[in-house]
Amino acid sequence: MKLQKSLIFFMTLFLLVSCTNDSDSDLNDNQVPVSITYTNSIKSIIDANCISCHGTSPTNGASISLKTYQNVKDAELNFGLILRISKxxxxxxxxxxxxxxxxQSKIDEVINWKNNGFKE
Incomplete structure (x- = not known):
C-alpha cells in the first residue's frame, strides 16, 4: 500500500512539473479577432473572383454589378449571392x-459578413 501511495505521489508530481508553459502565448491565442467587413475582407474576395464579369458594366452574361458595397449587399439580399458561391x-x-x-474559408467569410449585419 505504501508503494502504491508513493507511486501515485511521484506520478502526480511528474504530471504537475511537466505541465508548464514557457510563455503566456502557449496558453492564449493573442491574436485579436478581426471583424469581417466589406472593406477589410469581402471587397478583396469579390475583386479577385467576380469583378471580371460583374464589373461596373457586367459582361459575359452577368446580370448585375458587384463593384460597390451596396451592389454586393443587394446581390445577397435579392439574388442569393451566398447560395450561388456555395454551390x-x-x-x-x-x-x-x-x-x-x-x-470554403472565403465563402464562410461572406456568410459571417452577412450574419453580422453586412458591416461596411
Whole structure:
C-alpha cells in the first residue's frame, strides 16, 4: 500500500512539473479577432473572383454589378449571392461561372459578413 501511495505521489508530481508553459502565448491565442467587413475582407474576395464579369458594366452574361458595397449587399439580399458561391463545383448556377469554386474559408467569410449585419 505504501508503494502504491508513493507511486501515485511521484506520478502526480511528474504530471504537475511537466505541465508548464514557457510563455503566456502557449496558453492564449493573442491574436485579436478581426471583424469581417466589406472593406477589410469581402471587397478583396469579390475583386479577385467576380469583378471580371460583374464589373461596373457586367459582361459575359452577368446580370448585375458587384463593384460597390451596396451592389454586393443587394446581390445577397435579392439574388442569393451566398447560395450561388456555395454551390458544388460544376453545379448549375455556381459562381464564379465557369471558374473554380471559392475556398470554403472565403465563402464562410461572406456568410459571417452577412450574419453580422453586412458591416461596411
Amino acid at each position: 458544388a463545383q460544376g453545379a448549375a448556377g455556381m459562381m464564379p461561372n465557369g471558374g473554380t469554386r471559392l475556398p
